[in-house]
Amino acid sequence: MPPQWQGRLPGSATNFVSRRRELAAARKLLSTSRLVTMTGVSGIGKSRLALRLAMDVRPAFSDGVWLVELAGCDNAELLAETVAVDLDVDHRSGSPVVHTLSAFLADKRMLLVLDHCDGLAAACTTLIRALLAASPRLHVLVTSRNALQMGGERVFPVPPLTVPHLDRLPPATGLNHYGAVRLFAARAAAAQPGFVVDESNWADVAWICRRVDGIPLAVELAAAQLRAMPLRRLVDLLDAHFRERTKAVELAAPHRLRPQPVIDWHFDLCTPAERQVWKRLAVFPSSYDLAAAEAVCGGDDVRAEEVAGIVTSLLDKGIVHRRQDGTADEGVRYQLLAPMRQYGLEHRSRSTRRPDPRIRHRDHYLSLVTVAGTDWFSSRQALWSERLRKERDNLRTAIAYCLTERGKPALALRITSTLLHFWLVTGELHEGRHWLDRAIAADPSPTAERANALSARAILTTLMGDLDQAGPSLAEAEDLARRLNDRRSQAYTQLGLSMLTTHRGDLAGAMIFAEKALAGFRDTGDHAGAHAALSQVAIDAALLGDATATGRAEEGLALCIARQAGRAMPHALWVAAFAAWRRDELRRATALAQSALRLLRPGTDRLAVALTLKLLAWTAIGQNQHTKAARLLGASSSRWLPAELAVVQSQHYAAFDHRCEHGSRQSLGDHQFATVYHQGAQLGFDQAIGYGLGMPAADRPPAEWTRPHGARSLTQREQQVAELVAQGMRNKDIAATLLIARRTAEAHVESILTKFGFTTRAEITAWIAGTDQP
Template sequence: MTSVGSSRPAGNLPGELTSFVGRRRETAHAARLVRRARLLTLTGVAGVGKTRLALRVAAHVREAFPDGVWLVELAALTKDTLLVPTVANVLGIQNRLTVASMDALTDHLAAKQLLLVLDNCEHLVDASAVLASRLLAAAARLRILATSRQALGTTGEHLLEVPPLPLPDPGQPVSPRAGARGEAVRLFVARAALARPGFTVDADNRATITRICHRLDGIPLAIELAAQRVRAMPVTKILLGLDDYLEFLAAGSRIATPRLRTLRATIAWSYGLCTRQEQQLWARASVFAGGFDLDAAETVCSGAGIAKRDVFDLVAGLVDKSILTRTHDDTDTPARYQMLEAIRHYGHEQLVESGRLTAMQARHRDHYRFQAARAEQEWLGPNELPSFARLRREHPNLRAALEFCLTEPGQALTGLEIAAAMWHYWVRSCTHVEGRYWLDRAMALAPEPSPQLVTALKTGSWLALLQADLAAARSLLERARVLARRLGDELATAYTTLGFGVVAFFQDDLHRAVTLLENALAHHRALDDPVGVWLALIYLTMTTAVLGEPDRAVAFGEQCLALCDSRGASSSRTYALWVLSLGWWLSGDRQQAHRLIRDGLPATRHIDDRWVLAHHLETLAFIAEADDQHARAARLLGAAHSVWRSTGTPPSGPRYLALFHNRCEHQVRTVLGDQQFTAAFQHGTRLTPDQAVDYALDDDGDTSHHPLLRPKREG
């Protein structure tokens, strides 16, 4: 059996890309506060190192939080309404409900001993304060570590101002020991050595480096930017350039605090030392949210003075100057580039001044409209998994594109197109709440009849269905059906028939559901629409299984699996395996059902689809109970319970599984007794999704006898 602690540590803290210099006192103090205080906010000016310190502290205290340390980056968010869904998404709480997103979040965290790191709260300070208050009130063992340029101002908040890095005393002679004690000087030397290998501090440059760090007020970001220049010039010229820029900008600066003037001057100086094309790329890249890859940079930032073939070299130049940070994971995904928020903001100002902001936002929108449409076309095919992963990475950019469409006059129809094209993404990522948020806004702004509107109505109705908002689903389907007929859109008409069939299924009108779904299946086949065929077969398998017609369920399920296999659709295949396993289980062939689920379970790790994982775990519990593995069944029910909760679904699962679930739980509880059942069930609830998969695949966890070798027990 897989133990609770056997899988990789929970959390999403990124690795450090560069060495962490100094801050021993602040790190130790903040770590003590995090263990003692419920909410700690690190405050300080831009560029002072709040985020870096928070991540360092979080790594130091990770062992104190068995349920993980989770980083939620807020810089790219522009709307308060997206704060809760963003936190939920990071935590894997794939909420399917129309309302009560906060309730799903508090419910998930209630029993967790977890550290939540909210980074860059200053532009969402009120919403962040409300979020922190609600979560801390609901979860007694939760701790929150926030970074913000200002306090959140909520009850119980502890504040720790992050100061600039210590500097040697300017009134004392600059000695090697004094220089070594100054963390600002150490940071400059460390980053300079990265920029120019072999760079060291010596008697000739020590005083100049110290003056540079003093000139920059010990602000880490400013020091790092200046240190990068040693590749191109001696430190004496770096100091001279800083003096010129600081004096020039200080006179007319509208920024009140001297340290912000210093940072702005340093960024402006770095901007001035870039080539004209590097400056243009810096400004244009500020339209990205949450990072970008080279393909996006070439598509969005080229033209009007920048050839597409030159973008790579320009990006590399900005990486060398520490304007862009390059990140890369261990997968085959392309490298990504990011800007610190202060640097991105400066680039945005330059883009506004150039008069090209709207044009660049439109190019950004078009690129991500293409990405959304491409992913939609690749569902039910060999590229559906990488397409899904790509949309997950680009979620902040897709939000930015949608926000542009819904705030720029005349762009709402394009917003409809993008939000509707993300149908499968909203469903499989369980971001139903956010999907409906964008669709509702777009439909309100572009209500005129159009092909985009009918597609949006179809998408919105499907999201409403999966949220069990049947009244809204029916209303949207009625509008879609009328408009589809008016436009002569046969495919949209087929989808509305399918949607009404699913509504009937959720309302337990099973015979009517079968009739509608079979009509939809025939219509989609006639139109050669494999996605519609797949959906119809999935729900026909489920409906006939619940009706007590396992032979028909198996027949539909086998057609669905064959369709996935013929198209190389590995992600969609996982759904087909589950519905087919349900049919075989009901037919009495538990061995075949078990084999199918074991075939599908490993894939759930890759797609991170909690909805299909919960179905697999639940059905394995049914099989274990039938094979007299009662303790195993209880643990699997507990594991499924946690996953159901993370999706916003009732703990017993969807309504169509409730009968099977209740029968299974009653039988297991009767055999084990309440105390043993509760202990095994709670063990299952403590498993992470990865651990639950490991346990489900470990057939020897509860018995020395392989369950598939036992004689079948009918009933």
Template sequence: MTAVLSGASTRRPSGLPAEVTSFVGRRHEAAEAKRLLSSARVVTLTGVGGVGKTRLALRVAADARRQFPDGIWLVELAPLDNPELLAQAVVESLEICDLTHVPALDLLVDHLADRQALIVLDNCEHLLRECAELADALVHALPQLTILATSRQALGIVSEQVLNVAPLPVRDLSAGSAISLMSGEPPVESDAIRLFAERAAAVVQGFEVTAANQEAVEAVCRRLDGLPLAIELAAVRLRALSVEQVLDRLDDRFRLLTSGSRAAFPRQRTLRALMDWSYELCTGQERLLWQRVSVFTGGLDLEAAEEVCSGDGIAATDVLDLVTGLVDKSILVREEQRGAVRYRLLETIRQYGKERLAASSQERAMRRRHGEYYRSVAADARAELFGPTQVTWFARLSDEQANLRTALEFFFSEPCEYAKGLAMTTDLLYHWIKGYYLGEGRRWLEEGLALEPAACEGEQGETRARALCAAAWVTIVQTDSAAAAALLEEAGRLAEELGSEETLAYVILYQGMVAVCRGDADTAIKLHQEAAERQRCSGDPAGLALALIQLSLAYSLVGEALPAVTFAEQAMAVCDAHKEGWHRAYAMTALGIGLWRQGESRRATALEKDALRFDDALGDAPGLGMCLEVLAWIAVQEKRHDRAARILGIADGVWRVVGVPLSGFGQFTIFHDECVSRAQEALGEQGYRSAAREGAGLPYGEAITYALQEESSSAKPVERTGRLAPLTRRETEIAGLVAQGLSNKEIAGTLIISQRTAEGHIEHILNKLGFNSRAQIAAWLSERQGSTPAARTT
């Protein structure tokens, strides 16, 4: 979970993907779109599928970055099939921690209040009415918000300005051009031809548009109506065909369309012809794989392709070669993430594959196989929850969020599969708890519990009892203790009927958390002690660690620091024995609180900083916020009031994103209030507000750096001083890695930080230096190292 700080500072002000291929043409459309963005609240780019609406929107948004200082976010709607989750999908794309159990629209309005921001809603056509309603509601509630949408059809709301994106122009052959070609003069290229030439050169080394082939190239682009997607797919065929052969095959396919629907737009018929042609150029097994991978949403890896798509005509050992073939034909797009390769279908190609799959009468069977595969992924993740691969599993589940959602939608749409859906969403508990998806997790759990009738025996009863406990923990984190208590009452009754000691241990553990929420620390201590003993007997290290952490926190609340320290150390020992990280970070936080209560501020500080580094790398906002809180409390104890105020300002930004102050740690509000009071007393009301604003105004990466530094309270946040502004030590280190040509992923791996943190640092470096590209960073650093190395901040 990535924390986005308050004010105009965000972890990643421009949440847009980097361009990986050249942007060709569209000067007029880009200029017109930017003009509309300066005056309209909603701008929609319309046009046929494959015309390049998304690419144009991303370029326009990137160029308008300074126009929207408080953030630009891309919301990719193509993987979303359930209209009820539209607002939730926007919440997740904006990286807002949904911990409050309030409607997603309310979360968006609260988060974006007073922000001059841009949201790009991409691929709205299949959710047209819902997108129109959401966009209309947002712009009416948020006067500084602008929405840039892409859709095959206008949203149809009053505040909307529509810009139709036409195909790329193709220059007609003329006598003058023919003469120039014969004379050996360089051919004049239209945007469509330039696109074809650049993409062709990427697959055929040395390819150029020459006097000999320009006529055929222009004919290909014209027959494809200048559609960028069609042109790019055609250019890839030059791996096996000449331009003239491509043209011949296009002629054949277009003739087949004469019997098609005359009600369809010509460009749509052209794109379908290209899809048909691309499909027929594949081998029989490649076509079968194309159909089957269309059940995936948000991409897939090779293992998933082998498990879901093999059988009935495709041997598992053939999948790799078939995937490679589809990548070569630009049907599958290859993407590398954290050293692993994933594949995805462009949405137009995926929809074509889904139609072919439906026509084969295999869609339901493939959806079932897809669901079963991700049910096993969720079960494996739960089994590996408490161990050295935990963080890797967290990352994988985040990558697979769209597929997990699709699998759950299948199970909850099949009456005979409700139990599987309930078990799967319960297995994903830690995915819901630590990620952006807490609100969605609660909704899945509630839906599953409502669909699957209560049972008091066998596996079905055990599944329901576990789900009730999972839902209770989610509601506790959302500070809904009343709902949690009701869920636990049923779970406890069911666990006793089943004789399930393991489930009963969790019921008692979560009841202790509810007691803490109600201010009854003494009862909480008794319940957590009983839970810890039961977890020891059942041999569940995750439950034991969690019980010990909660026991430590409860003892800190009542002022008994010694047992608080003892139980936190025991929790860390359990985690260390299993090489586990997430619970250990919370155990470090709890130990730091206990040591702070004992007056051991130096050791407490070191522990909180270690926990902060882990939470930052993992993206756990509630854990991050709590570490910041404790560091502020320690700073006040050491009379470093200015530093305490700044860190409280940073923490306030985190809690505003989370939606609940001290989410999951509400019992510690008394320490927060005392810290604020002492800092205000020392600095004065105005001095405290000024320092807190400075902390809240720091960009994410710089804010974390400040919280981790050792300087005294006199340290000031880094000032922005223009083009030659000095960088912080971390920024200088990252700038050096940029200069070496490392990607954001490689930088994150080198420094053992999250990729989002690396991106935040690089974005801030660009803003601080007034640059627009990584190449400028490299040149600037080279100049300073060559001429004035002493000027660098160290």
């Protein structure tokens, strides 16, 4: 995280037209109340005002300002999970996610922005009440059409922008005092370069702003039409539309505040193809890329190759917005604003035309997940992980549609079981279990997809500590996979049985299951499964003191290197370090564990950081570094960790912790141990990583220790050598490939290790695999 502030706020797609008075009033409310809800009709500017307020006040919140967008979340059961993921809160236990969130936020001075709470008002109220009770310094800023109606809430009704009175218009220069006119002028200049409000057009601009009630969305939509027509034509068309379509509404509600008439007008101005694409884009709950738009919107009377141009046209008209939450290298993403999406959904519901975009949406994301699953254990692992996180709302929508009568529940089984490794890496175990439970209940057919889903569910529930649920799932999966004679399904069943048996304490039996799983994964070419099985065998063998541990740990590390699976590398290094520690190779264990620690990204994988700090404490006590061991133990139980470490073999790790603590207490004494342990527990996340890497406890680790950057600091030859190391080449092979002396190749490798502070070639491989990470 940047040292100035923490949190996550998106960039603004367009310049914010100042609402100084509203910002000042809302800021005053936020300073005196811990819960402020911005209310108002769709298009009034609640989200934009909330984000600008959040940016302005973020220096006051030492633990950051965090945005959670809920427009694409329509499942109350996943609300807490959505908030936890967006706050980078690692939750892997079986306890409710709200408990982990409450523990994480307990001592935080933070502003949490919950945007678009409309469809989840009851769930948001329950969650906010729990979080505010747990964290006395937490503030929450909500946007919703209506107030939440809960104690302590201060409501800020967002007003429309100010507009001039048509019967007493000021001179053109005076119009700049009105917010709606300033917004129109800014957006009109973007649509028609050189546009300014002057004596020749000020009356028309004032009329438009007044006619659309100063609603920001309506003002922007009107201004966007200047790309296609002159201002006078815009006024005539808008006036004709309002007189024809809204007379009845005017009589019934002369003081309406809604952008609907302007959206109606925009829809009427669209070509038939643009209307079709607009309605089909409404299937996306939040953002999407162009490939997804082409897959979903193409077909019938719109060719796929036409979609890109139509999306661009809708973008020019202000109907589609470009998202600004990524870099140019990650590709552009688009989104319909909530009022435009709702409009498209309503029109599509009245249409009998086919194809149904929900089917195309489902099929596109089924294809995406299938490719990700096949390509998961590769150099693109980090990219796939980030891609699937960006598509979270779309994946939820696709799975939910599969679970409907027409959506084919069997496809839900396929999607959810394929996402197993993604959920394991990201720690979104509750989300995975939620969808697996529903998919399994929806389709009882005896298929390989069901067997895979049952095994995936058992693996997640085992990791969450719910063994009573894992056992029956594995029993059914094992029987089904055997009857189907499906080798891959059998392998995942054996992996699940290995994890469950380990958790129950039968390490020898667990090794047998894991070896069977490994053979099955190798037969079917499932590299991710093979790595999981190798890790399982190595850990169980190390716990037993079995000589198999070293070989299996090295195989797992070699597989990561060969496949350049950067996100799996820290775990592979940890397993190798654990195996080395168990055979008393303390220096090697320390070096491997520190290599793992360097590769763990800040803000994520907190559980992995905790386990690595524990391992470093165990190696320290073995080297009679009692003070260091005590401080590392404290750091591994710090407040930034998950509330519960319900992981496989946790009972064994607890025993190692106890042994380490006992040795340190004996050497330091109870008082000194408690003092040093407390110092470790008070370390922040970055400081704990830095201390584990050998820095003084009070120092802060440089950013490159957690995720090395610096390709520019390598020479061209060193870059070539690094890439060959990542391909698994030894020094003599690198020398032969580059036509240089072996000693020269060795010198280049040593230089790379020194420049980045690495100690192993595996770290070079992981760095190369991760250089395209966002």
